[in-house]
Amino acid sequence: MPFYNLEPLNNIVQNQILNNIEKVFFSNKYILGAQLELFEKNFANYCNVKYCVGVGNGFDALILSLMVLGIGNGDEVILPSHSFIATSFAVSRVGAIPIFVEPDIQTCLIDTNEIEKAITSKTKAIIPVHLYGSVCDMDNIMSIANKFGLYVIEDFAQAHGAEYKNRKVGSIGHINATSFYPTKNLGAIGDGGAITTDDKALYDRLMCLRNYGSNEKNYYEFIGLNSRLDEIQACVLNYKLDFLDKWNIERRRIAKRYNEGLKNIFQIKLLPFGEDENINFHVYHLYTITTNQRNELKDYLLRNGIETQIHYPIPIHLQHAYKALMFKKGDFPISEEISNTTLSLPLYVGLSDIQIDQIIHCLKLFFNKKS
Numbered sequence: 064m065p066f067y068n069l070e071p072l073n074n075i076v077q078n079q080i081l082n083n084i085e086k087v088f089f090s091n092k093y094i095l096g097a098q099l100e101l102f103e104k105n106f107a108n109y110c111n112v113k114y115c116v117g118v119g120n121g122f123d124a125l126i127l128s129l130m131v132l133g134i135g136n137g138d139e140v141i142l143p144s145h146s147f148i149a150t151s152f153a154v155s156r157v158g159a160i161p162i163f164v165e166p167d168i169q170t171c172l173i174d175t176n177e178i179e180k181a182i183t184s185k186t187k188a189i190i191p192v193h194l195y196g197s198v199c200d201m202d203n204i205m206s207i208a209n210k211f212g213l214y215v216i217e218d219f220a221q222a223h224g225a226e227y228k229n230r231k232v233g234s235i236g237h238i239n240a241t242s243f244y245p246t247k248n249l250g251a252i253g254d255g256g257a258i259t260t261d262d263k264a265l266y267d268r269l270m271c272l273r274n275y276g277s278n279e280k281n282y283y284e285f286i287g288l289n290s291r292l293d294e295i296q297a298c299v300l301n302y303k304l305d306f307l308d309k310w311n312i313e314r315r316r317i318a319k320r321y322n323e324g325l326k327n328i329f330q331i332k333l334l335p336f337g338e339d340e341n342i343n344f345h346v347y348h349l350y351t352i353t354t355n356q357r358n359e360l361k362d363y364l365l366r367n368g369i370e371t372q373i374h375y376p377i378p379i380h381l382q383h384a385y386k387a388l389m390f391k392k393g394d395f396p397i398s399e400e401i402s403n404t405t406l407s408l409p410l411y412v413g414l415s416d417i418q419i420d421q422i423i424h425c426l427k428l429f430f431n432k433k434s
């Protein structure tokens with residue numbers, strides 16, 4: 064059983080998408096065309112924001128968000144120590160300094176009680192990451208940001224369609240970044256990303272920054288990037304966006320079945336489901352558990368034909384790329400503990416109840432044998 068399988072979902076959309084791609088092919092317009100404009104409008108509507116800017120990938124979406132806010136050399140940006148590397152690399156790429164804040168051990172999301180301690184006179188922004196599809200405590204984050212005059216950039220690459228107190232993620236921060244990497248809840252058939260905001264001035268500058276800093280041929284207002292969501296990706300995303308809510312509900316159903324099946328195994332800790340969907344509408348980009356026997360369990364499942372993944376096995380502060388920051392083991396003990404105990408089980412649209420039950424059964428066998 065693979066960790067991820069795009070085939071069932073592709074089967075649902077393939078006819079229409081292949082049709083649409085053919086139309087793009089014959090339109091002879093592949094960059095900055097009608098498909099992108101339509102997707103930007105649709106995705107902005109979906110997220111309940113005024114503006115959306117389609118870009119090349121999620122990493123660029125984060126970099127451009129920081130650039131457009133004027134964040135760069137010597138500035139500090141607060142972000143979770145437990146996340147995918149892109150969040151922190153974007154901060155480093157623009158010359159700013161990532162300031163890591165530990166996650167909450169229960170939710171694996173940034174611990175908002177620890178944010179204030181990390182603020183200095185150089186702090187410019189906070190980047191909460193809605194990791195695994197679960198939403199951060201945005202009320203707390205926004206009130207800290209307002210109190211200290213900081214920007215908030217939501218990284219909602221893993222959480223398209225997730226909601227915090229009935230508000231869509233990607234609409235709460237000042238400017239927000241997401242990815243359409245193929246395995247995300249809303250995935251392209253290649254790289255893609257987007258930025259969402261309600262701020263017209265930021266939007267105008269972003270439209271320029273993603274296109275070499277140019278609004279008008281041969282005139283360059285800023286030193287920009289070349290990062291545009293292409294017409295093929297935009298037409299694929301336009302079509303898939305209509306299915307996103309349905310697919311997210313299916314992801315939640317699968318997660319619920321796992322939770323029911325695994326809840327009595329005392330050696331496993333489940334992450335909070337977000338039972339009250341009016342507060343945390345979790346869209347389960349990943350189904351992640353923690354256990355002290357993680358490595359043995361992973362091997363056992365693989366021997367039984369079940370692929371799993373670890374998100375993420377090496378904490379950011381211990382990566383070789385950050386050796387200049389001189390972190391050492393023990394600096395972020397909660398992140399380190401999560402890295403050592405976390406395991407993600409297969410979850411994708413099309414995973415059948417029989418398969419889910421087989422996986423649950425296999426976990427039960429493993430822990431019964433050991434206890």
Ligand SMILES: *Cc1c(COP(=O)(O)O)cnc(C)c1O
Pocket residue numbers: 120121122123146147149150192218220221241242243244254255256
């Ligand atoms: C996938 C992801 C990104 C970056 O996405 P790319 O499109 O692959 O560059 C950023 N942040 C998080 C949390 C992600 O999961």
